[in-house]
Amino acid sequence: MTIKAFVIGHPIAHSRSPLIHGTWLAEYGIDGSYEAIDVAPTDLPAFFERLRSGEFAGGNVTIPHKEAVFALCDSVDDLARTIGAVNTLVVKDGKVHGTNTDYLGFLGNLDANALGWSEGLDAALVLGAGGAARAILVALQSRNIPVILLNRTRATADRLASEFGPDGFSIGTLDEINEAAALAGLVINTTSVGMHGTRFEQFDVGVLRAGTLVTDIVYTPLQTPLLEAAAAHGLRTVDGLGMLLHQAVPGFEAWFGIRPEVTPHLRARVEATLES
Numbered sequence: 001m002t003i004k005a006f007v008i009g010h011p012i013a014h015s016r017s018p019l020i021h022g023t024w025l026a027e028y029g030i031d032g033s034y035e036a037i038d039v040a041p042t043d044l045p046a047f048f049e050r051l052r053s054g055e056f057a058g059g060n061v062t063i064p065h066k067e068a069v070f071a072l073c074d075s076v077d078d079l080a081r082t083i084g085a086v087n088t089l090v091v092k093d094g095k096v097h098g099t100n101t102d103y104l105g106f107l108g109n110l111d112a113n114a115l116g117w118s119e120g121l122d123a124a125l126v127l128g129a130g131g132a133a134r135a136i137l138v139a140l141q142s143r144n145i146p147v148i149l150l151n152r153t154r155a156t157a158d159r160l161a162s163e164f165g166p167d168g169f170s171i172g173t174l175d176e177i178n179e180a181a182a183l184a185g186l187v188i189n190t191t192s193v194g195m196h197g198t199r200f201e202q203f204d205v206g207v208l209r210a211g212t213l214v215t216d217i218v219y220t221p222l223q224t225p226l227l228e229a230a231a232a233h234g235l236r237t238v239d240g241l242g243m244l245l246h247q248a249v250p251g252f253e254a255w256f257g258i259r260p261e262v263t264p265h266l267r268a269r270v271e272a273t274l275e276s
């Protein structure tokens with residue numbers, strides 16, 4: 001019997017998930033399908049009823065449903081609750097379980113592309129305090145890495161500090177970016193800055209120590225102004241596409257029973273769609 005999975009969103013046409021999972025299904029010769037389904041917010045409850053009927057093994061959830069599905073799932077794990085978003089659903093015995101794999105995507109990307117990145121790391125500088133930052137904070141805390149979090153809006157940083165602090169956690173605003181950057185062995189942009197030619201105007205990558213790793217969740221463009229500046233300064237960089245690819249691994253394994261590999265072939269296929 002064909003095992004079926006999906007990604008729901010609204011709109012959904014631009015999701016790269018069907019390409020990622022479709023590539024793995026073909027590569028591993030699995031009798032499975034992965035389809036993009038446009039589900040309007042008002043149709044979510046009906047879609048969950050359809051899920052409980054057992055038609056699908058599970059699927060992904062994307063914008064704008066990542067928070068709304070909390071109330072519809074039969075169970076949600078603590079991790080997704082801490083992150084505040086569900087991006088992966090697994091259906092078992094007529095029950096829908098919600099989880100979040102973004103933090104594993106972050107860790108998987110760095111583990112694969114920056115060997116030993118977390119060993120002896122004294123501090124990570126996290127730029128931004130939105131949904132993506134929350135997943136990355138869970139990831140960093142799972143490796144016991146002290147965090148300096150800077151956000152444009154101080155109040156949002158305060159909110160995260162009350163949830164993720166106080167141990168190994170300090171906060172500030174982007175005005176302090178150069179002072180904080182000088183203390184960090186890892187810099188992570190979790191904001192949308194870097195898209196559409198935007199950049200952190202006051203950030204001088206010259207303050208970063210040799211050996212600092214710089215990574216970005218933005219992958220359009222792949223080489224954001226931040227990554228370009230860091231690389232020009234001789235620093236190690238990891239782009240954001242790997243996080244997208246690696247967050248897909250646990251879902252595929254849960255639905256189709258094989259832990260898939262993020263290969264150069266998969267990356268090239270997805271990268272080819274980024275220019276358009």
Ligand code: ATR
Pocket residue numbers: 127128129130131132133151152153156190191192193198
């Ligand atoms: P996501 O869920 O994708 O992380 P989000 O919750 O809207 O998106 O969070 C966006 C993050 O990017 C926030 O930290 C936001 O800062 P504010 O809290 O001050 O809004 C940050 N951000 C967005 N545009 C920015 C910009 N031009 N400069 C600096 N930070 C920006």
